[in-house]
Amino acid sequence: MTDDLTDNYARAYGGSAGFGARPALVLVDFAQGYFDPDCPLYGGEGCRTALASALRIRAAAHAARLPVILTEVSYPDDTGLTGGRFWQKAKPLSAFIKGRSTAAFADGLVPQDNEVIVTKHYPSAFFGTSLAPMLTAMGIDNVILAGLTTSGCIRASCVDAMSHGFITTVVSDACGDRHPGPHDANLFDMNAKYADVVSEETILAHIASLRSGGN
Template structure:
């Protein structure tokens, strides 16, 4: 008999992490690169729907006083020295050289004055950045993740968020990838091991129910 996914996982990875009391929304790498058809990283409909969802989650977070953090990938020049082995391996990272149109935030996503921007060179929003200590100083116990791409920087950020001690929530509708298969597979795996994967409706309802002081 051939084992199915449910046969292998049911009763093994069924635990829920739940929500924390003081969340922050992290929007991972919503860069123009994923929305420019001429760019090798173009993600099409999956990325477009993720951005639309993430903007609605962001509006809910801002209305509730939940902190919002945006991340960007940026390399100071075409040599990619700050990207190290990641730059050597992943040729499309050239889209994130500082000053290129593909490196800017996607249309519709302009950082507000009270929103922090974390600049990174590697997949995780936490690796080599000040994100973890900043969240800790803010008293955050729950990281809500949205972003691009599900199988890349969202997943890496998810694992590191959990590893840094934050309850981690991934908003499925607000994450996107260049192909549905890796998107779904990584959501499944993150939900099994590292985070709770929830819908846009679920996270917005949770945020709306938070005491206003949570911000």
């Protein structure tokens, strides 16, 4: 059965989107809550390894002069009104109330002056934000996604990036989740339908080729 499903997916979804000419790196929701064992958002080793990978990719992106965008989830108070139904459903979102330590960027991810911070209230980095028109105005055609969590905000951002017309690349090593099952399943499905899922090694080689003027 597994072999039949593999063949079925290969026939139906075996295509590749490739890379664009002008990429931007979007780091999604690397918040301290995912690294705090006392927070219900805690993601353990899957989130730690994702952050380490993302920081290496971020350094390469800056070296190649690629735009780097950081997203954060932030709610002004405990009413959660700006989070709507998402707030009502997902109780751990209270970790993102402005001013709480769990809402801050994770240790090691200090925003730089040449990075843009996009604040969001829902899973997608694009929903209700200026991210899509900003990238379009910058001439970006390829969104490279890394962040937390794979099954939540990465998947939502991936689908919206593609829907907004951007070639979408998801870096598997730089995405994390609290459980390998949802992580692997969502990477598989995003790669099948919406994006190219690539390794850290592959994306670093691609960024290096841009820095050196290659294709």
